[in-house]
Amino acid sequence: MKATIITIGDEILIGQIVDTNSVSIAKHLNAAGIVVREKISIGDDRTQIIETAERALAGSEVTVITGGLGPTKDDITKKTLAEMFRSDMRYDERVAGHVEKMLAERGIEFNELNRSQAMVPACCTVLFNAHGTAPGMWFERDGHVVVSLPGVPFEMEHLMEDEVMPRLKTRFALRQIVHRTMITAGLPESMLAKRIEAWENALPPYLKLAYLPNPGAVRLRLSAYEVEGESVAREIENRFEALRRIIPHNIIGFETATMQEVVHKILTERSLTLATAESCTGGSIAARFTAMPGASAYFLCGVVSYSNESKAELLGVDPADIARYGAVSEQVARQMAEGVRRTAGADYGMATTGIAGPSGGSAEKPVGTVWIAVATPRETVAILKQCGTDRGQIIDRASAFAIGLLRDCLNGN
Amino acid sequence: MKATIITIGDEILIGQIVDTNSVSIAKHLNAAGIVVREKISIGDDRTQIIETAERALAGSEVTVITGGLGPTKDDITKKTLAEMFRSDMRYDERVAGHVEKMLAERGIEFNELNRSQAMVPACCTVLFNAHGTAPGMWFERDGHVVVSLPGVPFEMEHLMEDEVMPRLKTRFALRQIVHRTMITAGLPESMLAKRIEAWENALPPYLKLAYLPNPGAVRLRLSAYEVEGESVAREIENRFEALRRIIPHNIIGFETATMQEVVHKILTERSLTLATAESCTGGSIAARFTAMPGASAYFLCGVVSYSNESKAELLGVDPADIARYGAVSEQVARQMAEGVRRTAGADYGMATTGIAGPSGGSAEKPVGTVWIAVATPRETVAILKQCGTDRGQIIDRASAFAIGLLRDCLNGN
Numbered sequence: 001m002k003a004t005i006i007t008i009g010d011e012i013l014i015g016q017i018v019d020t021n022s023v024s025i026a027k028h029l030n031a032a033g034i035v036v037r038e039k040i041s042i043g044d045d046r047t048q049i050i051e052t053a054e055r056a057l058a059g060s061e062v063t064v065i066t067g068g069l070g071p072t073k074d075d076i077t078k079k080t081l082a083e084m085f086r087s088d089m090r091y092d093e094r095v096a097g098h099v100e101k102m103l104a105e106r107g108i109e110f111n112e113l114n115r116s117q118a119m120v121p122a123c124c125t126v127l128f129n130a131h132g133t134a135p136g137m138w139f140e141r142d143g144h145v146v147v148s149l150p151g152v153p154f155e156m157e158h159l160m161e162d163e164v165m166p167r168l169k170t171r172f173a174l175r176q177i178v179h180r181t182m183i184t185a186g187l188p189e190s191m192l193a194k195r196i197e198a199w200e201n202a203l204p205p206y207l208k209l210a211y212l213p214n215p216g217a218v219r220l221r222l223s224a225y226e227v228e229g230e231s232v233a234r235e236i237e238n239r240f241e242a243l244r245r246i247i248p249h250n251i252i253g254f255e256t257a258t259m260q261e262v263v264h265k266i267l268t269e270r271s272l273t274l275a276t277a278e279s280c281t282g283g284s285i286a287a288r289f290t291a292m293p294g295a296s297a298y299f300l301c302g303v304v305s306y307s308n309e310s311k312a313e314l315l316g317v318d319p320a321d322i323a324r325y326g327a328v329s330e331q332v333a334r335q336m337a338e339g340v341r342r343t344a345g346a347d348y349g350m351a352t353t354g355i356a357g358p359s360g361g362s363a364e365k366p367v368g369t370v371w372i373a374v375a376t377p378r379e380t381v382a383i384l385k386q387c388g389t390d391r392g393q394i395i396d397r398a399s400a401f402a403i404g405l406l407r408d409c410l411n412g413n
Numbered sequence: 414m415k416a417t418i419i420t421i422g423d424e425i426l427i428g429q430i431v432d433t434n435s436v437s438i439a440k441h442l443n444a445a446g447i448v449v450r451e452k453i454s455i456g457d458d459r460t461q462i463i464e465t466a467e468r469a470l471a472g473s474e475v476t477v478i479t480g481g482l483g484p485t486k487d488d489i490t491k492k493t494l495a496e497m498f499r500s501d502m503r504y505d506e507r508v509a510g511h512v513e514k515m516l517a518e519r520g521i522e523f524n525e526l527n528r529s530q531a532m533v534p535a536c537c538t539v540l541f542n543a544h545g546t547a548p549g550m551w552f553e554r555d556g557h558v559v560v561s562l563p564g565v566p567f568e569m570e571h572l573m574e575d576e577v578m579p580r581l582k583t584r585f586a587l588r589q590i591v592h593r594t595m596i597t598a599g600l601p602e603s604m605l606a607k608r609i610e611a612w613e614n615a616l617p618p619y620l621k622l623a624y625l626p627n628p629g630a631v632r633l634r635l636s637a638y639e640v641e642g643e644s645v646a647r648e649i650e651n652r653f654e655a656l657r658r659i660i661p662h663n664i665i666g667f668e669t670a671t672m673q674e675v676v677h678k679i680l681t682e683r684s685l686t687l688a689t690a691e692s693c694t695g696g697s698i699a700a701r702f703t704a705m706p707g708a709s710a711y712f713l714c715g716v717v718s719y720s721n722e723s724k725a726e727l728l729g730v731d732p733a734d735i736a737r738y739g740a741v742s743e744q745v746a747r748q749m750a751e752g753v754r755r756t757a758g759a760d761y762g763m764a765t766t767g768i769a770g771p772s773g774g775s776a777e778k779p780v781g782t783v784w785i786a787v788a789t790p791r792e793t794v795a796i797l798k799q800c801g802t803d804r805g806q807i808i809d810r811a812s813a814f815a816i817g818l819l820r821d822c823l824n825g826n
Contacts, residue, residue, distance in 0.1 A: 290717065
């Protein structure tokens with residue numbers, strides 16, 4: 001069972017937005033055993049919409065289209081699909097009532113633009129959009145399905161989950177797709193590939209291996225398409241188990257596992273607590289931890305000590321040391337980590353101080369220079385890292401290095 | 414001049430990664446006046462790569478391909494393009510030397526997988542990749558150009574900027590594309606469309622208007638394709654100027670303008686200072702401000718007071734009030750904002766306290782309940798907001814509402 005995803009909107013082609021809709025749709029289809037053959041993004045252009053949809057319809061059993069269903073003039077998907085399926089338009093009372101009610105709740109008048117949202121091609125099945133004003137549409141021709149969904153991510157997501165996927169599962173007899181991804185750290189791609197070469201060569205032909213390098217990590221994905229899911233999933237687990245014996249110290253976890261999740265798990269399991277003191281990372285480390293449900297069990301507090309005064313007052317850093325060594329120094333990083341650990345009464349304190357740029361660098365301490373420290377119940381560890389040249393990249397890398405150092409400390413490395 | 418972008422990788426089709434490469438490539442091409450006709454993502458599949466590249470080559474003068482150039486077995490783009498262009502492979506000494514040097518610097522051995530990266534199709538021009546081990550490639554056939562770049566975003570980006578764009582500008586006589594986007598807030602899409610209907614109807618036919626709704630904002634984009642840039646840019650400015658008279662209070666700014674940038678500008682211009690006290694937003698507000706260069710001029714410090722003890726110790730919140738009203742309450746939010754303002758000696762203090770979930774909600778204070786407060790030199794303002802049900806969404810929305818409230822206070826609203 002093959003699918004094509006089409007996202008419509010000039011904003012995609014000019015690079016104004018990142019297309020996350022197709023990512024979410026691809027995940028839904030994969031999880032149900034439907035293989036996405038191709039993803040295509042095109043503009044709000046009648047000819048191109050018809051050509052692309054016809055080609056998708058010919059090449060795959062399922063086509064999912066998003067975008068171009070808004071009330072304004074630049075949105076032409078609905079009328080173009082009606083034309084392609086040679087269908088009249090009809091006024092849908094249920095949609096009209098829903099739109100009117102939604103707008104009334106938000107104190108918005110029901111005007112003719114909104115009324116036009118209740119017009120739908122007569123030949124389609126309306127997919128009721130409980131969370132928005134543009135209805136989804138389900139078309140069929142010669143046993144092939146074409147679905148059109150609004151481009152607002154939240155509305156699209158609900159329609160995929162509540163309307164499209166249940167209908168696809170009823171409509172088609174689907175086989176299964178299995179993906180499993182192991183996250184490794186500490187070995188660059190080519191060294192990892194050499195290290196696991198024998199393991200890779202011994203994989204059965206129906207298991208496809210992909211290497212996905214990230215900064216600081218390489219992901220290994222095993223995939224099998226349109227198979228009996230349960231036995232293949234077990235086989236994949238066994239293969240990864242074997243890998244664990246080859247690279248035992250390089251495995252972070254599975255799927256979207258991150259270093260902060262590893263630390264989150266250790267702190268939670270051992271009932272340890274954490275406090276952060278951030279200068280150049282500006283709250284990013286605190287935000288990474290507190291984004292995870294359950295962080296309140298171990299995350300006591302964070303201080304973003306941007307000014308020298310706050311480093312002294314909130315963290316107890318010695319102003320004389322700031323003057324002598326500079327705010328970006330091993331001495332200050334250590335005192336920040338120890339200070340926040342003491343103030344918060346936490347088991348572990350961690351700190352960053354560096355130059356995120358674009359200004360503030362010097363020959364001795366260029367932009368990207370970051371001191372990182374972790375204060376533990378036994379000792380304080382500090383490292384110096386060069387984190388790049390771009391402000392965003394520096395913040396990201398310094399945060400990642402700091403969390404990595406904390407993991408090493410927790411593991412007693 | 415038309416272009417097609419092709420991104421290759423099974424990870425895109427299964428929804429494992431978000432394709433940001435095509436966004437960046439589209440921006441580069443647009444900026445040079447090249448119209449992106451279509452973006453296509455396909456798997457690491459020989460037949461599909463050839464079919465798609467041939468179709469792109471037939472339909473547009475420029476085709477940019479990324480992905481599938483790594484050293485491991487799953488990467489087949491290079492040999493597939495060599496086949497498509499009927500070319501032998503040759504060993505490129507410069508690439509080989511560069512790869513060996515890069516790896517040596519990182520302490521990585523030069524093995525046969527790395528050596529294979531120096532093999533390139535004899536018919537292509539090598540685009541030297543100073544930042545990575547996979548070279549870019551430039552092919553020509555019948556006046557059409559096909560460029561193949563590595564999928565690592567950082568390397569792709571440098572190659573686009575340093576190699577591809579200069580060559581395209583030399584190779585073709587290009588016209589211009591002009592896009593300008595105004596960010597509005599406070600009017601939902603359909604009301605905005607009604608309000609500016611006469612303005613929209615009076616636009617000249619070569620100016621294309623698009624409505625791009627975001628949570629809390631609607632972006633209005635005017636686009637003109639393959640025109641004389643300067644005069645059209647002036648015309649667009651005039652049109653937006655006219656719009657400013659119709660919706661004077663709803664304009665945030667242009668392009669990617671955000672509420673925090675508006676606040677950043679006000680604080681910087683008026684030499685005012687800011688301190689943040691965050692509970693449920695966990696450092697996100699501090700991270701939003703400190704991500705902007707120059708934030709150190711006004712951002713004094715932030716406190717992420719997750720524990721009740723830290724609310725009392727670092728911010729001076731009365732523990733009796735936490736016990737009486739709960740940590741998520743107007744009283745605590747006010748005291749947090751006032752406390753951090755006082756501790757930091759800042760002109761403005763802002764605070765959030767809420768229930769980010771998934772647990773911790775009650776009938777009276779469900780997940781998503783957030784109290785937001787801003788302490789100013791004159792008064793303290795507090796508002797209650799319901800910020801949704803998903804942890805990430807709650808953190809985002811609460812951060813946005815808080816920064817919006819600060820803007821209103823700074824504007825004296």
